[in-house]
Amino acid sequence: MPVVLFDLPGHGNSGGTAGYTFEVADAIQLVANGLGPIDSIVSHSFGSGSAAVIQTEGLQVDRTVFISTPFGRGDRWVRVALEHGYTEDDAHRARARYMARFSEFRATYDWWAEVPRLDTDLLFVHSTADERAPIKDVRDVVATCPRAALVEVDGLDHRGVARDPRALDQVVAHLRARS
Numbered sequence: 001m002p003v004v005l006f007d008l009p010g011h012g013n014s015g016g017t018a019g020y021t022f023e024v025a026d027a028i029q030l031v032a033n034g035l036g037p038i039d040s041i042v043s044h045s046f047g048s049g050s051a052a053v054i055q056t057e058g059l060q061v062d063r064t065v066f067i068s069t070p071f072g073r074g075d076r077w078v079r080v081a082l083e084h085g086y087t088e089d090d091a092h093r094a095r096a097r098y099m100a101r102f103s104e105f106r107a108t109y110d111w112w113a114e115v116p117r118l119d120t121d122l123l124f125v126h127s128t129a130d131e132r133a134p135i136k137d138v139r140d141v142v143a144t145c146p147r148a149a150l151v152e153v154d155g156l157d158h159r160g161v162a163r164d165p166r167a168l169d170q171v172v173a174h175l176r177a178r179s
Contacts (some may be wrong), residue, residue, distance in 0.1 A: 004035060004038075006027075008024045008027060008046075008050070009023050009024055009027050010023075021050050022106050024050035025050040025053040025057070027050075028041070028054045028059070029057075029059060032054075037060075038061060039061055039063065040062060040064065041063075042065040043065070043069075044068055044162045045068050045132070045133075048066040048069040049069075051064060051066070052064075052114060052118065053109060053114075055120060056109075056118065057105075061120050062120060063120060063174060064118065064120045064122050065122075065123045065125065065171050065175070066123070066124050066125070067126070067171070068126060068133060068159070069124060069126065069133060069138060071133065071137040071138060071141050072111075073112070073137065077092070077095045078092075081094065095107050112141065112144075115141055116144040116145045118145070118147075121148075123148070123149050123174040124138055124141070124142050124150045125153070125170060126153070127153045127154065127155070127156040127157070127160065127161045128155075130157065130158050131157055133158065135152065138150065149174075151170045153166065153167050
């Protein structure tokens, strides 16, 4: 089974200063288009949102792995604006500009509504000690996904899960499984 790894836009060695969910989703689609059909996606943290978006928009894969996925609740535009010192009004204006330039679907994308609809075998791998994303949110999402399983690991931070040999063994086992 060939495996392809790539740096997301604005991450690692890819260059640029920013990579946002939808631009990253477009990059995943470009990689998939260039390689022919792909059967699985493994993503970590922020990349999981992009992997979900592109599957919602039509990329078909048999298996998906989300590692340390931060499931923010509520309006993501407002949440991010406030995290960066902007107002709710700024967030609403930014969303309106994005919607006018791109699409309403992307401007209003809702993880909590879309992830349970994904037509893929899902594996979530998450630490009970993740400092960025509470395990409760992941448990709540997994409970709504008909084809999902959750592997919980203890004592690892947000990045540590993606480096843990036991967690990675679970990922490999999921990828080798046949639907």
